[in-house]
Every structure is written in C-alpha cells, then in structure tokens.
Amino acid sequence: MPAKSKAQQMAAGAALAAKRGEKKKSELKEASKSMEKSMTEKELEEMASTKRKGKKEHVSKS
Structure with a gap:
C-alpha cells in the first residue's frame, strides 16, 4: 500500500x-x-x- 502523503512516507521510514x-x-x-x-x-x-513527487505534505483525517 503506497503512502498517501509525505508525512506518512516519512513516518513509515x-x-x-x-x-x-x-x-x-x-x-x-x-x-x-x-x-x-x-x-x-x-x-x-x-x-x-x-515516490514523494506529487504527494501532499499531510492528508486530512476526514
């Protein structure tokens, strides 16, 4: 499952x-x-x- 945001990708790392x-x-x-x-x-x-290109910094929780 790919990360939905840069923050999620960094947390996974x-x-x-x-x-x-x-x-x-x-x-x-x-x-x-x-x-x-x-x-x-x-x-x-x-x-x-x-890949981080095109990802938002954070995704809203809703």
Whole structure:
C-alpha cells in the first residue's frame, strides 16, 4: 500500500528503521510508533519507498 502523503512516507521510514534496529524504538513518535507495532517489515518497506513527487505534505483525517 503506497503512502498517501509525505508525512506518512516519512513516518513509515522511521518505523522501518526501528524495526530493523537502526533506530531506537524510544525515539519514535505517535504515527511511526503505531506503524512499527502494527505493520510488517515488508509493508513498511513498501510504504516508505513510495515516490514523494506529487504527494501532499499531510492528508486530512476526514
């Protein structure tokens, strides 16, 4: 599943780094912390590798 915004893509990258042990889990913030717990490494990798061109910074929650 591709990321819908730059923020989501960056959060997935941070969660992926923590899952791989490249970053401390305690350094994660809200979205990336829940992503790290609920998604597999493959899902995170797919979301983090989404191209940023044409993506919005943030997507509204509605």
